[in-house]
Amino acid sequence: MLSKLATMQRGIAWVTARIEEGFGAICILVISFLVFAQIIYREVGMPMAWMEETARYVFIAFAFVMAALTARRREHLVVEVLPLIIRKKLTTDIINLCMQIICLILTVLFAYLSYRYMMYSWSIPGYGPGTGIHLGFPKSFPFIAAVLLVGYYLAIVIKDAAK
Numbered sequence: 001m002l003s004k005l006a007t008m009q010r011g012i013a014w015v016t017a018r019i020e021e022g023f024g025a026i027c028i029l030v031i032s033f034l035v036f037a038q039i040i041y042r043e044v045g046m047p048m049a050w051m052e053e054t055a056r057y058v059f060i061a062f063a064f065v066m067a068a069l070t071a072r073r074r075e076h077l078v079v080e081v082l083p084l085i086i087r088k089k090l091t092t093d094i095i096n097l098c099m100q101i102i103c104l105i106l107t108v109l110f111a112y113l114s115y116r117y118m119m120y121s122w123s124i125p126g127y128g129p130g131t132g133i134h135l136g137f138p139k140s141f142p143f144i145a146a147v148l149l150v151g152y153y154l155a156i157v158i159k160d161a162a163k
Helices: 002-044 049-072 089-123 138-162
Strands: none
Touching (some): 002 049
16 A cells, blocks of 8 residues: 555655656746847837736736745755765754754745735735736746745655654
């Protein structure tokens, strides 16, 4: 039973990672295209505000989702000097676990605050001047990323604590 759960967890992690990587690649392509097109249109004398605004929103989404991907890969907080100073592996593992727990606590706080911010943004009328989309949409990405981060940090803490 546990081996099936572990296999299913690895499969979900693989699919999630591919979705996040694909999302990041698409975001970079969209940002590059929009910025390049905006430069061309500005040089021709026909600047389009929606291109700049859309590129900004896509960049916000990209930054937050890639932060979650970085946390899942454990590339977010790496102390490489620690094993050189402290020779005992157990002490190093305990310090790393404490750092992961601190990250989890801060991420839960960030998730709570970003949820409140997202709900506030959706409750007030506000639309982007260039795109016309509701401003609650781009302000939802910090909460989405926070939910991913909480899940990843929780998995990291459980895995490290089991060691």
